[in-house]
Amino acid sequence: MSTPMPNIPHLSHLPAASVSQRVGERLRAAGARFHANDNIADYLEAGELEAIEQEVACKVQALLRALVIDVEHDHNTRETARRIAKMFVREVFAGRYQLAPAVTEFPNAERLNELMVVGPLRVRSACSHHLCPIMGRVWIGVLPNAGSNLIGLSKYARLVDWVMSRPQIQEEAVSQIANLLEQRLQPDGVAVVMEADHYCMHWRGVKDDEARMTNSVMRGAFLGDPSLRKEFLSLLPRHGA
Numbered sequence: 001m002s003t004p005m006p007n008i009p010h011l012s013h014l015p016a017a018s019v020s021q022r023v024g025e026r027l028r029a030a031g032a033r034f035h036a037n038d039n040i041a042d043y044l045e046a047g048e049l050e051a052i053e054q055e056v057a058c059k060v061q062a063l064l065r066a067l068v069i070d071v072e073h074d075h076n077t078r079e080t081a082r083r084i085a086k087m088f089v090r091e092v093f094a095g096r097y098q099l100a101p102a103v104t105e106f107p108n109a110e111r112l113n114e115l116m117v118v119g120p121l122r123v124r125s126a127c128s129h130h131l132c133p134i135m136g137r138v139w140i141g142v143l144p145n146a147g148s149n150l151i152g153l154s155k156y157a158r159l160v161d162w163v164m165s166r167p168q169i170q171e172e173a174v175s176q177i178a179n180l181l182e183q184r185l186q187p188d189g190v191a192v193v194m195e196a197d198h199y200c201m202h203w204r205g206v207k208d209d210e211a212r213m214t215n216s217v218m219r220g221a222f223l224g225d226p227s228l229r230k231e232f233l234s235l236l237p238r239h240g241a
Helices: 019-030 048-066 080-092 153-164 170-185 226-234
Strands: 105-107 116-127 133-143 149-151 189-198 212-220
Touching: 019 048, 048 080, 080 116, 116 153, 116 189, 133 153, 133 170, 149 170, 153 170, 170 189, 170 212, 189 226
Parallel strands: none
Antiparallel strands: 105 149, 116 133, 133 189, 189 212
C-alpha cells in the first residue's frame, strides 16, 4: 500500500467544507465575481491563503496520481505538488490573492498635459484555457490631466504585473490594465498595447512558434482624437521588432 506524501493530506482527509469552498461561499454571498483573472484579496481572512496553498498541494498530488505517476517513489516528483501549489498561489497567480501594490502618487506640479509613453514593460502570465505561459511586452500611453496626479515609472510595472499575475486572456488583460490606470490616474486619456507569445500555441495544438497576438485598448482622448492615437502608435517599435 502506498504511503501519502508527508504533510500533504490525502483528498479523503480534507474537511467537509474546505477553505476554497468557504471563500467561494463568501464571495457568492457578497455578489462578487471571482473569475480566473479577478482579484479576491478583499475576501480572504487571516490564515486562509496558507490553507488554500495546502489544499492546492493536496489536489495537485491527486492529479499526479491520476496521471499514474509514482509520487511516493519517484524522487523527481516527490515534492512537485508542494512546488506547484507555492508557484500558483505565491508567484504566478499572486495577483489574485494579494492586495494592489502601494503606489505613491505625486502632484502634477507643472500641470503636464502632453503625451507620455511607458514601455516596453515585460509581461508574464498564463492563459486561463490551458494555464500555459503568456510572455510578451506592453506599452502604455497616458495623456495626463493638468489637475491629476502622476506616478513613477516603476509603479506602472508593478501595477501591470499585479494584473498579469493571474490566469489571463490577453484581450481582457489589456482592458483590465486600462481600467486600473484610469482609476488611479484619472487622465484625459490612456492607451495600452500588448504583444505576446502564447505557449498554448507554441507548446501544444498547432505548435506554431511564430504566432503572436497584438491588441490594444484606447480610452478617453486616445479614442476620440485620431492624431493623438497616431502619435502614440508611431512611437512604438515596429511589430515583432
